[in-house]
Amino acid sequence: MGLSRRNFLKAAAGSGLLAASQLSPVPVLAREPKTRLPEALGILYDATLCIGCKACMTACKEYNNLPADPSSPEGLWDDPLDLSARTYNIVKLYTSGTGKTKDQEADGYSFIRRFCMHCVDPACTSACPVKALSKDPITGIVKYNKDLCIGCRYCQIACPFNVPKFQWDTPFPEIKKCQLCDHRIKRGSYSACCEFCPNGASLFGEVQALRKEAKRRLSLPPGSQATFPIHRLDTGEYRYASVGHYFPKVYGEVDGGGTQVLLMAGVPFQKLGLPDLPPESTASHSETLMHTLYKGMIGPYVLFAGLFYLVYRNTTKKDLP
Amino acid sequence: MEASQPLGGRILTKPFLVLAAVALVGGVLIVYRYVFGLGAVTNLNDGYPWGIWITYDVLVGTALGCGGYAMALVVYAFNKWEYHPLVRSALLTSVFGYTLAGVAVFLDIGRYWNGYNLFLPWRVNFNSVLVEVALCIAAYVVVLWLELAPALLEARPDAKAQRLRRRLETLLPIIVSLGILLPTMHQSSLGALMIIAGPKLSPLWQTPLLPMFFLITAIAMGYAVTVFESLLSSLAFQRPYETPLLARISTVMVSFISIYLVMRFADLVWRGQVQLIFADNLTSLMFIIENLLFLQAVIILAKPGNRSDNRWLFLSAVLLLLGGAVYRFNAFLVGYNPGFGWRYFPALPEIFITLGIVALELLGYLYFVKKYPILPKAEHV
Ligand code: SF4
Ligand code: SF4
Numbered sequence: 001m002g003l004s005r006r007n008f009l010k011a012a013a014g015s016g017l018l019a020a021s022q023l024s025p026v027p028v029l030a031r032e033p034k035t036r037l038p039e040a041l042g043i044l045y046d047a048t049l050c051i052g053c054k055a056c057m058t059a060c061k062e063y064n065n066l067p068a069d070p071s072s073p074e075g076l077w078d079d080p081l082d083l084s085a086r087t088y089n090i091v092k093l094y095t096s097g098t099g100k101t102k103d104q105e106a107d108g109y110s111f112i113r114r115f116c117m118h119c120v121d122p123a124c125t126s127a128c129p130v131k132a133l134s135k136d137p138i139t140g141i142v143k144y145n146k147d148l149c150i151g152c153r154y155c156q157i158a159c160p161f162n163v164p165k166f167q168w169d170t171p172f173p174e175i176k177k178c179q180l181c182d183h184r185i186k187r188g189s190y191s192a193c194c195e196f197c198p199n200g201a202s203l204f205g206e207v208q209a210l211r212k213e214a215k216r217r218l219s220l221p222p223g224s225q226a227t228f229p230i231h232r233l234d235t236g237e238y239r240y241a242s243v244g245h246y247f248p249k250v251y252g253e254v255d256g257g258g259t260q261v262l263l264m265a266g267v268p269f270q271k272l273g274l275p276d277l278p279p280e281s282t283a284s285h286s287e288t289l290m291h292t293l294y295k296g297m298i299g300p301y302v303l304f305a306g307l308f309y310l311v312y313r314n315t316t317k318k319d320l321p
Numbered sequence: 322m323e324a325s326q327p328l329g330g331r332i333l334t335k336p337f338l339v340l341a342a343v344a345l346v347g348g349v350l351i352v353y354r355y356v357f358g359l360g361a362v363t364n365l366n367d368g369y370p371w372g373i374w375i376t377y378d379v380l381v382g383t384a385l386g387c388g389g390y391a392m393a394l395v396v397y398a399f400n401k402w403e404y405h406p407l408v409r410s411a412l413l414t415s416v417f418g419y420t421l422a423g424v425a426v427f428l429d430i431g432r433y434w435n436g437y438n439l440f441l442p443w444r445v446n447f448n449s450v451l452v453e454v455a456l457c458i459a460a461y462v463v464v465l466w467l468e469l470a471p472a473l474l475e476a477r478p479d480a481k482a483q484r485l486r487r488r489l490e491t492l493l494p495i496i497v498s499l500g501i502l503l504p505t506m507h508q509s510s511l512g513a514l515m516i517i518a519g520p521k522l523s524p525l526w527q528t529p530l531l532p533m534f535f536l537i538t539a540i541a542m543g544y545a546v547t548v549f550e551s552l553l554s555s556l557a558f559q560r561p562y563e564t565p566l567l568a569r570i571s572t573v574m575v576s577f578i579s580i581y582l583v584m585r586f587a588d589l590v591w592r593g594q595v596q597l598i599f600a601d602n603l604t605s606l607m608f609i610i611e612n613l614l615f616l617q618a619v620i621i622l623a624k625p626g627n628r629s630d631n632r633w634l635f636l637s638a639v640l641l642l643l644g645g646a647v648y649r650f651n652a653f654l655v656g657y658n659p660g661f662g663w664r665y666f667p668a669l670p671e672i673f674i675t676l677g678i679v680a681l682e683l684l685g686y687l688y689f690v691k692k693y694p695i696l697p698k699a700e701h702v
């Protein structure tokens with residue numbers, strides 16, 4: 001198109017600006033992954049202790065005032081198939097082959113509880129444009145404030161566990177998800193699912209202590225009898241049970257930047273429907289990029305100045321159109 | 322100084338009435354959406370919370386609205402004034418593309434009455450990519466109307482309007498610079514939206530270069546839509562074709578998309594995901610379609626003779642626009658997999674609302690080119 005040398009240089013300068021705005025790799029601005037809060041609260045779920053009674057589901061509904069969520073055509077039972085705006089917590093079943101042996105990958109079965117993981121570096125709070133989802137600076141509980149929420153559902157796109165759910169069937173919808181029974185904790189109580197779990201499969205406590213407890217379980221010889229705390233870690237209540245054949249990993253230790261809900265099971269976690277996540281949260285990727293491009297708005301200002309210079313020079317030389 | 326003039330002629334033509342009917346159907350369905358909620362008119366669900374309103378109306382709609390941006394870039398920043406006759410009509414499509422994308426967002430957000438929170442700095446989470454997108458698009462809609470305002474004021478004889486027009490024209494460098502800066506920011510951020518989805522987006526599309534890819538394809542689509550619109554309006558209103566100009570624009574367009582294709586494949590090789598192209602499933606098929614569309618446009622325009630032929634110009638523009646649209650659908654819907662067997666295909670009312678919005682865009686275009694000096698004077702060409 002017959003670019004003269006002068007024009008070419010100008011064009012090159014302009015494109016350079018555009019490219020710079022995109023690529024400027026300023027690593028100092030990289031957003032550090034968030035670390036665990038010292039007094040964070042959480043839940044340790046141990047599938048090898050879970051008997052699939054779903055007492056936690058009932059308790060969750062009861063203490064969060066959630067309606068039944070029927071999936072069968074008759075609509076008679078509260079039998080949700082997945083988390084939804086009516087169900088914050090669900091117990092699912094994995095089976096394979098003959099499905100005979102509990103907590104075994106081949107020819108076995110396992111239960112798995114799914115609810116909000118209360119991530120250490122939550123993607124949902126990073127995504128939410130208006131801070132309607134926020135992480136408590138002490139307990140680390142990820143809470144929702146409907147008075148701020150605009151209903152954009154970016155949190156649903158962002159959450160690696162597909163936890164936030166939206167009320168599709170009302171003109172005034174809200175996002176719904178487990179908030180670790182924050183309303184009960186405020187009254188000095190604790191998560192309903194843990195209070196009503198008869199087996200200690202769901203155990204409430206400070207995350208640091210729960211992590212120690214999880215490590216202890218992994219170190220016990222499988223098949224031996226051992227004590228297992230029930231309901232909550234700090235009361236000292238316990239029961240005896242035989243130690244399961246654990247898959248040697250505590251899910252949530254590092255996955256996706258770590259979570260305050262920790263999971264243990266006899267079957268590999270991907271088989272139980274948990275995502276295989278890298279050790280950094282996607283929130284830190286996304287924010288590093290945003291910070292690189294927009295920190296202090298320096299990039300945009302520089303680009304604007306460059307553009308203004310070009311446009312001003314080019315328009316003043318001409319008759320204005 | 323180049324002259325533009327209103328086309329004149331009847332407003333209430335047959336196509337106009339048909340479009341008005343489509344817009345009306347959309348309007349009725351929108352009322353229904355506000356009374357009964359999003360689930361009543363859409364197939365959106367907890368697995369696919371964003372559907373065609375975001376993917377088509379916002380992503381593709383604003384990319385199609387990049388004509389004004391792409392032309393401003395070449396005319397004002399790169400000092401290529403010979404393209405100036407095309408600026409106004411490109412701006413007009415941008416104004417409607419963006420304004421209605423804004424409308425679509427308002428339809429899509431569930432708690433719209435809280436929407437004002439986005440504009441209160443102390444309520445806003447500046448780490449959120451969506452904030453960057455929303456604020457930038459809102460600001461750009463204002464800038465676009467300011468850019469178009471001189472053309473609208475030109476049609477008014479009174480002295481006050483002319484004074485205002487001159488005032489706006491002295492601000493032109495600022496308005497135009499913003500008109501280039503803002504789309505650069507939000508078109509790239511639209512791509513950055515998906516980075517936080519992490520492994521939920523197929524590696525065929527999930528890359529740190531998402532913002533770069535969205536930006537380059539949006540600029541190329543801006544040129545393509547300018548060519549498309551110019552040829553179509555010449556045909557529809559029986560005006561002379563601007564072939565030589567369009568030929569040169571197509572050259573710019575094809576260089577952008579060639580660079581894009583090289584980067585796209587280099588990125589896949591770099592991340593070691595090339596084998597996914599041959600996975601023989603829906604995502605791999607859609608990836609191939611997406612890139613064949615781009616490639617075909619490049620192949621057509623690689624032959625210099627084709628660039629002076631209106632039919633080839635038109636075809637390559639259409640291919641490129643389709644490629645860009647498919648890329649956006651792929652990166653937000655086809656390649657997005659939340660697991661658990663979630664599915665999404667738009668519901669009929671959902672599609673009709675989108676069609677209604679497109680109809681409204683076309684209605685606005687038809688009205689404005691007839692009433693205001695948007696298209697270049699016929700003898701100019
Ligand atoms: S699991 Fe999802 S909703 Fe819960 S804190 Fe993590 S990102 Fe947020
Ligand atoms: S839907 Fe509400 S909570 Fe979720 S990201 Fe949007 S504003 Fe935040």
Ligand code: SF4
Binds near residue numbers: 060088178
């Ligand atoms: S902590 Fe409360 S809201 Fe969360 S799953 Fe348990 S009972 Fe339900």
